[in-house]
Amino acid sequence: MSTFVKIKGIAAVTLGAASFGILSTFVKKAYKQDFTLAEVTGTQVLLGAAFLWLAFFLTNKKTLTKKKYTHPFWLIMLCGMSTGAVSILYYRCVELVPASIAIVLLMQYIWIGALLEWLLFKSPPSKVQVIGSIFVIFGTLLSTGIIERGTETISTTGILYGLSAATSFSLFIILNGRVGNDYPVLKKSALMITGASILVMLVLTPVSLLSLGTWESILPYALVLSLFGTVIPPVLFAYGMPKTGYSLGSILSSVELPVAVMMSYFVLHEHVSPLQWSGVIFILIVIILINTYKRK
Numbered sequence: 001m002s003t004f005v006k007i008k009g010i011a012a013v014t015l016g017a018a019s020f021g022i023l024s025t026f027v028k029k030a031y032k033q034d035f036t037l038a039e040v041t042g043t044q045v046l047l048g049a050a051f052l053w054l055a056f057f058l059t060n061k062k063t064l065t066k067k068k069y070t071h072p073f074w075l076i077m078l079c080g081m082s083t084g085a086v087s088i089l090y091y092r093c094v095e096l097v098p099a100s101i102a103i104v105l106l107m108q109y110i111w112i113g114a115l116l117e118w119l120l121f122k123s124p125p126s127k128v129q130v131i132g133s134i135f136v137i138f139g140t141l142l143s144t145g146i147i148e149r150g151t152e153t154i155s156t157t158g159i160l161y162g163l164s165a166a167t168s169f170s171l172f173i174i175l176n177g178r179v180g181n182d183y184p185v186l187k188k189s190a191l192m193i194t195g196a197s198i199l200v201m202l203v204l205t206p207v208s209l210l211s212l213g214t215w216e217s218i219l220p221y222a223l224v225l226s227l228f229g230t231v232i233p234p235v236l237f238a239y240g241m242p243k244t245g246y247s248l249g250s251i252l253s254s255v256e257l258p259v260a261v262m263m264s265y266f267v268l269h270e271h272v273s274p275l276q277w278s279g280v281i282f283i284l285i286v287i288i289l290i291n292t293y294k295r296k
Contacts, residue, residue: 142276
């Protein structure tokens with residue numbers, strides 16, 4: 001593989017992760033315009049599914065013949081419900097705590113995922129993962145400002161939603177790596193987001209989306225959230241990950257954290273103290289060290 005090809009892969013993965021990082025800021029801005037959780041989440045998954053299916057059909061005109069896959073399509077949709085749960089729980093967390101704290105809570109998937117792998121597949125975490133997880137938790141205490149201000153300034157309910165979102169995200173990563181890997185990327189992504197849409201419709205029942213007026217007013221936010229949350233990242237990751245390798249890709253994916261914190265600081269003007277910035281940097285260093293060790 002040429003250096004230029006690898007650089008393109010690095011750029012793709014970095015941009016994909018950065019796309020995820022901007023979501024919480026635009027969710028906050030949508031809430032300030034009095035849009036509800038159901039409207040924000042519902043428009044994102046519905047538009048995202050529409051974009052992905054359209055992209056799949058446009059790029060697979062000659063290959064729409066039936067093909068036998070390892071897993072049935074409904075199982076992919078069922079697994080996709082985990083990403084719907086991430087949206088519901090994470091965006092609810094963003095309602096209750098600052099966006100800079102919400103993203104730190106979501107990053108707890110690093111140690112929660114290792115715990116789930118152990119519980120579900122009897123695959124115990126390595127010493128490096130255990131030590132890294134402890135450091136991530138310590139970095140979280142710095143990043144959320146709990147050490148400075150205590151818990152009275154942070155919604156306990158928001159923290160629980162954030163950790164639940166991290167658990168759902170861990171489950172999504174585990175399932176995504178094990179199910180439907182022989183599907184075309186766009187088809188698998190479209191099926192997963194379709195499953196996410198079904199879960200969102202059942203749980204949040206966004207009946208206001210039946211009104212054309214609601215769509216007209218929320219469309220700018222819906223386009224940003226669907227494109228940068230459900231369309232662009234999967235395509236960029238699918239292109240870039242094979243060129244970077246999983247370990248380097250995981251390190252690059254952590255750019256989501258500083259992007260989200262910087263967006264909340266510069267765009268939403270949320271207060272982020274020097275100690276919180278140090279916690280963010282600390283978590284990034286731990287992620288890099290864990291994945292560098294894995295690669296070696």
